[in-house]
Amino acid sequence: MEPGNDTRISEFLLLGLTEEPELQTLIFGLFLTMYLITVFGNLLIILAIGSDSHLHTPMYFFLDNLSFVDICFTSTTIPKMLLNIQTQSKVITYEGCISQIYFLILFAVSDIFLLSVMAYDRYVAICHPLHYMVIMNPHLCKLLVLVSWIMSILNSLLHSLMMLRLSFCTHFQIPHFFCELNQMIQLACSDTFLNNLVMYFAAVLLAGGPFAGILYSYSKIVSSIHRISSAQGKYKAFSTCASHLSVVSLFYCTMLGVYLSSAATQSSHTSAVVSVMYTLVAPMLNPFIYSLRNKDIKRALKRIIGVPEM
Template sequence: MDPGNNTGISEFLLLGFSEDPELHPLIFGLFLSMYLITVFGNLLIILAVSSDSHLHTPMYFFLANLSFVDICFTSTTVPKMLWNIQTQSKMITYEGCLSQMYFFILFAGLDIFLLTVMAYDRFLAICHPLHYMVLMKPWFCGLLVLVSWILSFLHSSLESLMVLQLSFCRKVEIPHFFCELNQMMQLACSDNFLYNTVMNFAAVLLGGVPLAGILSSYFKIVSSIHGISSTWGKYKAFSTCASHLSVVSLFYCTSLGVYLSSAAPQSSHASAVASVMYTVVTPMLNPFIYSLRNRDIKEALVRFSGMAALKGSMVLG
């Protein structure tokens, strides 16, 4: 990679959460625990969906993809932070910083697009049940995921190419635990008005259009559920999308909190703390939300655990 800055900067400093060394073991233990729970929980969802034929449906296909993306999303930031704490180093190379930023934007975009696709899936299942299996063919589900990857790749590439054109001054301290795009823009000493405009427009477009699609889908879903006469029918219809609605609310509310905290005039420390919510906490909670509120997932996890225990006993025997 040929760095686009003309100052010869080869490294950045990730300041993290605290300068107090006494707090580092606590922070390390907390984030390591959350990271392991995130990976283990989402991996269980993937294994349950792939091993249980009852879950070979479009809804759970998208859920397995979301779990995979959540693992990748968290893995772009937390391992590097844990490594820096363990080695008592704050350094990240220029190339490493750009790579981290690129993959962070890529998987964040994928999260948004997959949540939108899942809302569309629930809209078809509830509002057009007779046409659902005709429309949601396996090839079409795969195409929706592929388009999500392509759009996220294009967006992430655009943002990264913009940063490559920036010049950086001697102050290379990033008041964050990863190379966050806004923090990188603030470090630039070149004129970045055009880049800021393009990036903000792309961010609004990426966040706003999918959110509008999700809200539109759920508006029609609620209207359709309201038309169901029986109480049991209403409960059954809403229960199929309650988990997804909870995840969408959690993701967008925490993301909005990060945006508001970064726009506030106070220090960037608040933005770093708020970022933990959607970069670490939300991916960690998603498996719990889907497993606790979804009977099919719970039954699949029980069957998967039983098969794993049986295979283990056969190996030991």
């Protein structure tokens, strides 16, 4: 590969989490196990919701979509990482890198939008229970998911097209296990002001905006729960939000941890290691969070697996 002064670089090198040969086998086994758990766990949630008519409600419709997005989100990065370890290659093509950035942003933003839509669903269920089925009708639910996908597609398309305008000269080694947008912008040898501006503006608008909506929804939910007189009623109302609140906390805290750790240490390796939390650990834990705290999901899963109900 001969580096030039434009984007004709045809390949990049993904340096991964470590260059220690003795750790590669351990990392391969660990990540393969976690990836399979993520895929099968989320597939079970999708099958459980699809096979049980009692779960054909707005809340589970959004959870169904979230599980699908989590599978796609993880599949954008981990299989390529596992393939590179298995073949002892670090190469990713320029086109493959741009595609990875596109789909990674697409599914990450879709995740954020779905979590905010689920917060709105819980807000309506607890604050306006008598009008819940009228407000959260099938048409609105499908529209909310459709708008989430359209916004995510347009945003990821914008970032990908912005990447195509950058030139890469001699820096073609990516200190990460996938093509991360911020890392790629830092490697460019052309002017990146516009790319950084768009990236930070989109982060504030598309991550901060939904997060503000989630906080507002839960402030109203907490206020409504506080007005419930019985302790049992408060517990029942809060239990319907506990799983979603756990997933929101896990996703946002891990993503925030990545960027805070990167800013604090200025270490690309640290950023790559912490990125594992939101690209793999969070999607892997989501099915457990929803299944362990939800009797309806557990009942549907037992029916799929063939375990008799007690």
